[in-house]
Amino acid sequence: MRTIIAVxxxxxxxxxxxxxxxxxxLLMGPIFGPVMFAFVINLSIDRAxxxxxxxxxxxxIGSEHAPNLMRFLESRNIDIVDxxxxxxxxxxxxxxxxxxxxxxxxxxxxxxxxxxxxxxIELYSDEANSQGDKESRRARNALYAYNNQLSAMRLSAxxxxxxxxxxxxxxxxxxxxxxxxSAMLLGMMSYFFIFALLMGGMYLAxxxxxxxxxxxxxxxxxxxxxxxxxxxxxxxxxxxxxMAASLLLSLISFYVVLKFMPLEQLGMTPNFxxxxxxxxxFLLLPFVLLGxxxxxxxxxxxxxxxEAQTWLSVVLIAPTLPILVVSILTLRPKLEFxxxxxxxxxxxxxxxVKNEPLNGLHIAISVCSTLVIGAVLTWACAxxxxxxxxxx
Amino acid sequence: MITVNDIHKSFGKVHAVxxxxxxxxxxxxxxxxxxxxxxxxxxLRILYTVLNPDRGTAVIDGADVVTDSLLARxxxxxxxxxxxxxxxxxxxxxxxxxxxxxxxxxxEIDDRVAEIVGMLDIEDFADRRTKGFxxxxxxxxxxxxxxxxxxQNIILDEPTNGLDVMATRSLRRLILKLxxxxxxxxxxxxxxxxxxxxxxxxxxxxxxxxxxxxxIDGIRQRTGEDDLEEAFVAAIQMVGNAEEDK
Numbered sequence: 250m251r252t253i254i255a256v257x258x259x260x261x262x263x264x265x266x267x268x269x270x271x272x273x274x275l276l277m278g279p280i281f282g283p284v285m286f287a288f289v290i291n292l293s294i295d296r297a298x299x300x301x302x303x304x305x306x307x308x309x310i311g312s313e314h315a316p317n318l319m320r321f322l323e324s325r326n327i328d329i330v331d332x333x334x335x336x337x338x339x340x341x342x343x344x345x346x347x348x349x350x351x352x353x354x355x356x357x358x359x360x361x362x363x364x365x366x367x368x369x370i371e372l373y374s375d376e377a378n379s380q381g382d383k384e385s386r387r388a389r390n391a392l393y394a395y396n397n398q399l400s401a402m403r404l405s406a407x408x409x410x411x412x413x414x415x416x417x418x419x420x421x422x423x424x425x426x427x428x429x430x431s432a433m434l435l436g437m438m439s440y441f442f443i444f445a446l447l448m449g450g451m452y453l454a455x456x457x458x459x460x461x462x463x464x465x466x467x468x469x470x471x472x473x474x475x476x477x478x479x480x481x482x483x484x485x486x487x488x489x490x491x492m493a494a495s496l497l498l499s500l501i502s503f504y505v506v507l508k509f510m511p512l513e514q515l516g517m518t519p520n521f522x523x524x525x526x527x528x529x530x531f532l533l534l535p536f537v538l539l540g541x542x543x544x545x546x547x548x549x550x551x552x553x554x555x556e557a558q559t560w561l562s563v564v565l566i567a568p569t570l571p572i573l574v575v576s577i578l579t580l581r582p583k584l585e586f587x588x589x590x591x592x593x594x595x596x597x598x599x600x601x602v603k604n605e606p607l608n609g610l611h612i613a614i615s616v617c618s619t620l621v622i623g624a625v626l627t628w629a630c631a632x633x634x635x636x637x638x639x640x641x
Numbered sequence: 642m643i644t645v646n647d648i649h650k651s652f653g654k655v656h657a658v659x660x661x662x663x664x665x666x667x668x669x670x671x672x673x674x675x676x677x678x679x680x681x682x683x684x685l686r687i688l689y690t691v692l693n694p695d696r697g698t699a700v701i702d703g704a705d706v707v708t709d710s711l712l713a714r715x716x717x718x719x720x721x722x723x724x725x726x727x728x729x730x731x732x733x734x735x736x737x738x739x740x741x742x743x744x745x746x747x748x749e750i751d752d753r754v755a756e757i758v759g760m761l762d763i764e765d766f767a768d769r770r771t772k773g774f775x776x777x778x779x780x781x782x783x784x785x786x787x788x789x790x791x792x793q794n795i796i797l798d799e800p801t802n803g804l805d806v807m808a809t810r811s812l813r814r815l816i817l818k819l820x821x822x823x824x825x826x827x828x829x830x831x832x833x834x835x836x837x838x839x840x841x842x843x844x845x846x847x848x849x850x851x852x853x854x855x856x857i858d859g860i861r862q863r864t865g866e867d868d869l870e871e872a873f874v875a876a877i878q879m880v881g882n883a884e885e886d887k
Binding site: 251252255256259262263264266267464465466468469470471472473474475476637 | 686689690691692693711712714715717719720721723724725726727728729730734738739741742743744770783786787790
């Protein structure tokens with residue numbers, strides 16, 4: 250035990266003095282996540298506000314043939330601007346992006362309308378251009394609305410109740426709560442926590458294994474009267490402390506960032522107060538052992554600092570895979586998922602943020618299975634260190 | 642007291658050590674001499690229990706390096722070839738870390754570290770971080786931490802490599818002092834003159850085998866060469882000839 254503590258303390262002090270380790274543990278992880286998150290949220294807030302009926306410009310050719318339609322469009326906050334000179338230029342203008350959408354009103358529009366033949370009107374848009382997508386949708390919707398208005402008027406004029414044209418009255422009811430809506434966006438934050446956690450211990454895991462070998466301090470260390478198991482356990486524990494510190498900092502920095510984000514504008518109120526921050530910390534704590542042991546194990550196989558860095562960046566991404574699969578397939582939390590580290594933490598964390606009742610059994614399985622896997626990996630490290638091939 | 646008995650070690654197809662036997666008694670300096678790649682380092686690495694021999698035994702003060710390696714390690718202080726320090730720790734902290742790992746009491750550690758720092762003459766840079774130390778400074782600190790638990794047996798793998806004249810001299814003085822304390826010093830080198838200047842017994846290794854294990858005068862007599870370098874070459878050729886005879 251004394252040996253483990255000695256190794257543990259030395260690795261902590263040694264690495265606290267290493268600027269790169271400290272920067273990645275205490276700055277990189279905790280800052281990268283929230284900054285990225287704030288960026289994405291801001292982007293979606295901008296988009297959400299855009300979707301509202303803000304003024305948009307619509308280029309029209311032949312607007313003089315349909316003054317009523319133009320007034321109707323203007324009433325829906327669509328500003329009419331002049332399009333290209335002639336109809337032939339319309340397709341080109343849309344293709345080159347001069348205009349996202351162009352409405353063409355043919356000369357005989359008014360005539361057809363009064364003859365009650367379907368009046369031809371052309372809407373040019375580029376479906377491959379996602380930017381113009383929103384504008385063309387809005388223009389189309391406005392035209393449909395005008396269409397409905399006209400048909401209602403025609404029916405009324407002939408003494409028919411326009412309601413006959415509406416056999417169905419579809420009412421969509423969204424049952425998601427503001428906390429629930431947040432979970433979709435905040436789902437990605439569980440990965441940031443795991444990323445920050447792993448990042449926090451990455452350089453330590455490298456330094457205590459591949460780094461130690463590369464600078465030639467491993468061989469004298471192994472010639473001391475201590476068992477190799479004690480050495481590796483002390484090293485893994487030191488890595489755990491850095492990971493836990495990085496996790497805690499990133500939780501706190503998220504808490505702070507969320508406080509300043511105008512999430513209400515998106516109809517979200519994430520349940521991420523201090524109690525949830527604390528609960529999330531303890532929920533993710535078992536993952537710290539797993540992450541530290543896994544990174545130490547992988548780094549122990551490598552021959553040099555650089556090689557270890559390459560392999561550990563793969564380990565950084567690995568925990569996203571189960572989260573990604575479940576997010577794409579939109580699977581609900583199931584008992585089996587709780588055996589998978591990173592996924593179980595993600596699912597429970599999402600429930601916490603949604604402010605939904607938590608399943609005690611799920612939490613117990615998540616904690617236990619993660620701890621067991623962490624312990625197995627630690628044991629594997631100790632085994633690996635007993636091999637003499639370790640010295641390379 | 643270190644006794645090595647017919648140890649063998651292969652790395653894949655390379656048979657690096659092929660039946661090396663020798664003894665390094667207390668109160669004497671034993672030199673392990675041989676050309677590069679002769680198997681010196683492998684032999685020493687087996688002695689400080691970093692490698693296991695494929696065959697044969699090595700015993701350090703009664704502790705077998707394979708079956709009782711933890712006890713054997715308490716009895717040795719090892720300075721591996723190219724040993725590295727922790728660059729973010731000061732020299733003193735590097736030494737104290739090893740003292741703690743060797744199980745010294747908290748109260749003892751400071752005194753012991755101060756003592757060894759004085760003995761090795763590293764006070765001037767003891768409280769500086771070891772990043773950027775010269776080779777001589779590094780060797781001294783490495784040696785200090787190897788000696789911090791007061792081991793009876795000291796194993797040094799090419800300790801004078803990369804040292805200048807002054808550093809080599811001070812290292813030599815230190816090795817002689819260890820001998821005078823009655824310790825068993827085993828050190829390897831590929832420089833005949835250096836071994837001759839220090840050692841009581843010399844074990845010349847070539848091609849993974851012991852060519853000659855004798856005192857300096859004994860080696861001169863048996864090779865029939867007065868010049869030490871010639872004697873060294875002759876001894877190595879003896880192994881080569883014996884191989885061809887087989």
